[in-house]
Amino acid sequence: MTTLTLDTDRSELLRCLESRDPYGFLDRAARYLDVSPADHQMRLAAVREYVRLGLGGPANELLADVNSDGDRRAESALVALRQELASVSIGRIAWSVYHHQFEANLAVMNDRGLDCGVIRDAWRRDGRRYQLFRDAAGRHHVRAHDDAWRWRWIPYFGDHPGSAERQAFPDDVQQLTPGPYLFDGVALGHLFARIHQRTLDTFHGYSCALFVIEPEPAVLALALHLHDWYALLSDERVRLFVGPEWKTQLEQAWDGDPDLPFPTRAFAMGQCRAGEHEPALVVVERAGQRRNDAVTASALELNARYDARDVAYRARRFRDALSGGGPPLRILAAVSTHTTFLQYSMRDVRDALHALGHRCEVLTESTDHAITGPLTYHHAIQSLDPDLFFVFDHVRPEFRNVLPRNLPVLTWDQDCLPQVFTRQNLDGVARHDFLVGCSRARWVEMRYDPGQYLTCAIPTRADRFAEQPLTDAERERYGCDVSYVSHASRTADEFHLEQRTLQKNPDAVRMMDAMHAILPDWPNRPHVSLGVLTAEVLGEACRRCKLEIRDPEMRNWLLEWYLWRLGDRVFRHEALRWVADWARRTGRSFRIYGNGWDRHPTLSAFAAGPVENGHELSCLNRASRINLQLMPAGMIHQRALDGLACGGFFLARSTHEGSAVTLRQLMARIDELGIRDSAALVANDDVSLRRLLTEYLGDWLRPAKHHGRDALAYLRHCAEVDHAGDVFHDLDAIQFNSADEFERRVEHFLNHDDERRDITERMRRVVLERFSYRSTVDRFLHAMADFLAAQIV
Template sequence: MFDVSELIETDSHIEADRGFGIQAIREGILRANLARLRPVDQPSKAQLEAWRVATNASEWFQAEDGLIVRCNEAMSRDTRRANERTVKPLIEELETRCRGPVLLEGVDPPWMLKKLIDAQTPIDFQSFHQRVLVLQADWNEFLDGLAYVDLGEGLGDERFKWFVGDEASERLLGWVCGRLDDAPPAMVVQNPMVRTKALPDSTALMHEIDVRWLKNESELVQFMKGRSVGSRAWWSKRFGQAGQEQEPLRVLIPTARHSTYLKYAAADLAQAFTDLGCNCQVQLEQDDSQILSKNTHLRSVHEFDPDLIVTINYPRCKLGEHIPKDIPHICWVQDAMAHLFDWKIGELIGEMDFVVGMVKPELIDQFGYPAEQTRWMPMVASKAKFGHEPIDEGFDSEIAWVTHQSEHPDLFRDRLVGNMKVNAPAAAKTFAKLLDDVEQLVTTITTQNLRTHIDSLIDQAFFPNGVPEGARAIRTSMYNDMVNPYAERVFRHQAAQWAANIAVRRGWRFKLYGKGWEEHPQLAKFAAGPLEHGDELGACYRNSVVQIHASINQVVHQRVSECLLSGGLPICRAISNSFGYANLMVCVSADLEYDKDLMTQGVRTPWYVEIDSCPQASDLIEHLRRLEICDEQLYADGKMKWSDETLALARERLGVSEQRETAEMVVSMSDLYFTNEAQLEVIIERAIGDKAARNRRICKGVEQMPRALTTDGIAESMLKMIRTKLDQA
């Protein structure tokens, strides 16, 4: 239960002035607040009349600042500050992450309720709205609470559920227990000024809810223990004959409504599996204030009986200890989330677990993920959702960009440093300096390998003597969760400022789509609001002459694929790292020579090819020079060189079809890349000046797009990977 035991202070500085119209003022406030509630939550005429009689028995005052207070033996004149101070830690927690419902008992006085109404959504989950269950046994107290102050339009939000009057506790208990897929209340707040407690009160109710949830979990666990466990041979036959001699495969995809990308990625993947003949079920919150119970996964497994479970960014062990180990499970990695970089996760991966997607090498090399069950696969787009021909007139902008990363880099930096001050105060100053160095590096990057230089900055700042074995997860998290996202933010906002500069200078229309751009100090005037994934997003791609993409992590992103499929022209900010796979392609496709003398001299790059005699090498160098990111010193002798390790890496990675095809796509799109403001302007001007050439380039991009970059392709690859592994038994 949330601690509200601190003493209520009396503020003796209110200068009260009792006016004869105080009751009329209070009734006006009450009417305004009640008008926001649904009809089912409104009091009856009799209850309102009973309140009028009861409230006249108390002394009410209006202070000089307009605050309405009550004075009698049971209540101090001003509890507002104490109420707000008591609930402050709760509000701070709710504004940082999604939680199950808050159970609030008592709204008189209403300061706790008002804080819950006014609380901001979690910064990383802007679509989530905290659910609040309000319990009040006495109608008079409830109406008194709503007669203090105008509580605003938020009072009428669907996320508030009201349980007032006779049998309020029973109704609340029935409502909660009738939603076993919802997370139960995560915390209880009992207003210390509540005069008539509910029976049972909020604390006792929470205990009863916990008992029922544990009983429900126990029943589901027994179902799991009683199910038939499929052998490896049985699963091999099931996957091999599904849709032929057996019924279609059943695929369960648990996901999160509160992450826009994950919600639509799961839906698109489900459609792709359905198109392949599977029966799919997406497990998703039903509204913006719901958090699913951990029992929901067990219920879905029990009722749907899946043959395959696919979760985005979460391995099987994160779904709960009772999820059956024999059902094939795929963790589809889309983001480098901290919980994945843990050797304990690697140890828990069983023989029926598979990890695919944006799989970083360190998952295998440092955290024990089994290589044979781990496979890199690209970020993908739905061809069915975004397929459309380009247009040649009727554009609503010359330049557009769809991105939710609208928070200014300075604000993001302050937030990161603030978190460091809380979690590791001694490191905060060094960390702030590190971020400043990263910003300088990103905004001036030319020929350097950005990842290598960022790693060097981190190690110089925090690990000058190397990374200890026990600090690997911390080092990885520092890069993935803090430094890399900050570098990405700086990189994107610099490109957005270039586009804004060009638009103003040339009189072109520039639109920034996504949440929060209207708050940006420099780019607010270009804000165009968020878009719904699907037709609305596809129309945006198509109706702008060019669409910008910028990422230090991946130049060919699902946004790029979506844009091409929608009939749009994506142009991408590149860095030297963007051509890493192109370099590996030259390595595996060229006739390499070996210089023994170099090895005897201690040089670690004995494999080479003469650039002028190798078309692939010549083309790559030409691309780098055009983009002004070619490190001429590396090729001063006319050779492109590789080490034994790089050659082995190239053969390993490009031996995987998805990586090879993605690498080919990266190279094929290099004419659409830019690295500075001047190059960006040239590409935009070219697209505006020759719409026919623009449209031909879009069609060419769609033709060159491998199936591996589509949801259909990745669904096929997932099933193929499982079948291959099962057939090896």
């Protein structure tokens, strides 16, 4: 609704007429004529616009107050207009036409346990105040009389569906986890319905909460007549607070559920109401302050309990629990339901801890719109009294006011998220915290304690893959020559465009464009470290853009987030193109499982839909004669380890495993020469050392290339990582790095079943012996215990 001043009213009305905007004109005209009733020219213009829209009722009401003042020409025009109006429908629709829809909506609310009586009673009492119209374009309009019995369009006269479509969303609607939002009224419901649809399942099942308050139930009844809201009202995240008790109900909802989040934005849409009410945001602030006070008091109590537990206590507690000399560890863990892989991984961690004799409780969201709140953590800590908090991909500073400062945190870093591994976050990691995972190189490069981070691969849950023969139905359903499983269906170009749109830094966008152009043609040198290759691509992009990336966080984002994932797409999709070309030419069966492949520009013909992790994936791995592993991470990755554990055979695109031999030789030479720091490494002119450095690092050691990174720390980190070639002695036989090499490998193994089975069994034995969750988690706990013990002076 637009608010006008008297000085601009008439000119604005004329502009609407000239632009042929009948809705804008009539909305303004209704208010203008209240203060300028003698402007018969504008009154007649409004009558004509109502007539064009097929709304004879409002047109007749305006025309009733017009007279000709004795002017014959004017009188003739009025007669003609009245005759025209006689053939125009009044446009009014009886509310009873939509009574069935109204009752159906109330029935849905009743099924959810919501009080429908207050809405039905209010409509019976106040419904006569409202009149419903439908214009020639099918648009609904509602008006109500005020205390002086003057009719007012509510919330305004307009194209409500069109206005809702044109309404700009809040910026955060574009994010993966938008909202929550509060609606102070829903007007006629169009914008509310659109935002509900737009915020449905935005990220792995997350749908933000939508709070609706309506002090006047009859106003909500308007929208309930006009829309079929079965799906919307069935949605538990739509929280309705209707009637005079709305404030009490709203505050009780937040007070009673510590995981029910507060809205981040509010839509003020209560123009339909007749009375005045306390602003909704005041109620939100009051409830929010109460929760904050409760969190503060609870945190003080927990800190008082844990502050008495010093480093000696923690070291002794871990030692006794792991040696059997004391009670098992009590571990609190948390994982979001809005993940895919991490939920399964947390399940396997929990089961491994239980198998080791420890107690583990896992917190997760209870609904699709809940966010596990500080008080839920506090209640769990008060009840369990944990010795350790375990979490994926997050570190202590992200749990301010959530965890006691003396409760140790064990972080399993599975994804190397750049927004987590910032200097500010890592500076907040406590000395009694511990990290495991895939980012130790960055941890060490940033000059943190190497002993506080343990490198590890993601293991497999070996006991989930009992050797049960496939049924005939399973072989029929999943059997094929070659299969591949992944949700990484977006092409490198699509990923680039998405990230380019999200990036606000113009220099970063230039760098992204340069790397996107460089990467597909960059030489693939399997004997050179993958980390070095990505750094070389970054350096070449800097040269082409004539930029120097001085911000370490931006450099990390470009390398660890953008370039790694861009390269991952190039790596996978290039190999899939080789396989697809072979399958088309030979007629062999090839299937790609996962989300989105049916929309891939060149591979959609091979799309086979998603496959569930667990038994279904195990059936697929065993029924496929050949499975593919097409990740830069190589064969020591849970996807491959799970497939091997259940007895699947794999061909894998070559990664940089060939560099492992060079690295071992290089580290042996470094130790022989007694090199202790990067400066000595760069300065040493030993011929053998220089040859091995060049073979493994290329020209990365040039100052312009390694950007101040600690080269020796990087090399020592690489040496600690398990290399597939050292673990799987059949690796060379199953790898390929070109279309021709793939065809030789795949045709050989499709024609040699016995050799394929022998390799599968040897690799499976290795997985079961070395990569179980139980042994991996036990290694985490012992490494953390050693780190805590080393801190005792």
